[in-house]
Amino acid sequence: MRALWHQTRNGIAALKPGSFPWGRFALAMLIGIAGGWGFASLRLPLPWMLGPMSACTLAAVLGLPVAAPPVIRPPMTLVIGVLLGTAFKPDFFHQFPQWLPALAGLVVFMAVSALACVTFFRRVGGFDRTTAYFAGMPGGLVEMVTVGEERGGDGRMIALVHSARILLVVMTLPFAIQMMAGIQLGGRRPAGISIVDTPLVSDLWLVGCGIVGLFVGQLLRMPAKFLLGPMLVTAVVHIAGLATFSPPSEVIIMAQLVLGVTIGCRFVGTPPREIGRILGLSVGSTIILLFFTVIFALLISRMTDFGVVPLMLAYAAGGLAEMSLIALALHVEVAFVAAHHIVRIFLVMVGAGPLFGVFLGDDTGAEASD
Secondary structure, eight states, rough: HHHHHHHHHHHHHHHHHTBBBBHHHOOOOOOOHHHHHHHHHHHHBSSHHHHHHHHHHHHHHOOOOOOOOOOHHHHHHHHHHHHHHHHHHTTTHHGGGGGGGHHHHHHHHHHHHHHHHHHHHHHTTTOOOOHHHHHHHSSSSHHHHHHHHHHTTOOOOOOOOOOHHHHHHHHHHHHHHHHHHHHHHHOOOOSOOOOGSOHHHHHHHHHHHHHHHHHOOOHHHOOHHHHHHHHHHHHHHHHSSSSSOOHHHHHHHHHHHHHHHHHGGGEEEEEHHHHHHHHHHHHHHHHHHHHHHHHHHHHHHHHSSHHHHHHHOOOOOOOHHHHHHHHHHOOOOOHHHHHHHHHHHHHHHHHHHHHHHHHHHHSSSSOOOO
């Protein structure tokens, strides 16, 4: 708990005037709101996530003074964790064994897509083998940067590639689903009642699950503890039938807005030419990922009773929070999608380092990343 206290204290200290770029963050939020409003007006998919993401990416490329420092993400990630946890139902443990065929398909999908992306970055991008390997893994931005740098890779390049991967997958997958499945994603208000109509007891459950989840995530040393801890506690509450609260629609919009702004602002400070090169290469790797996502979704759907759209969301390497929010917007089983992404992230974190030594002849030994 001492580590959590230090992190909280440091986070509060980082918000003080002079330490936190409040002006640039306010500008980023205004640009994000404008992007969300524009996407909503055009009835484009997931306007309050994709709009801010697109607008802030453009602002970063143009060199506008925008910023979304890392300290902003954890509190909103906590909210998203609670939000995703509310999607779990009392029949979760009855459903999970039925998901095993899809999870088995996920493992094969990860191996195939990772091999294809690593080869692409090595042959087409001209990356050294270490950078290509960790840039081509289907997930784990922070972990891949950390382990990749330990093995001698270019950490900045790995970070940019993974940021671009999340950006492009999240931006393109909703349109792909809209075209393939004929599902209209644009212009719909997020699920949930208004915050003014939410009972006080629901608000208390939301806050309580978030705080308790944060301590549980720290105690269990979870990866992405700000997301998985609150998600786990909220899921337990719902599976046990203790409560059936859901977040207000305004909270869902705010979660999507901040998530979009933070992803877009990751490119701040990067020269436009380098952003263009990374985005160009990431377009190629995203095409590869989405190609295998669609192929495996179609194959597994033929072999099982799962639908193509849930499988695409479960397999797409676009981030746990991002894909789960898309699933929420589509009224797809969020627990199904989240479970697959948790397994994907876990396998990447646990397996990428050791397999690097096996396949690429690294002799430095596998080191665990926190």
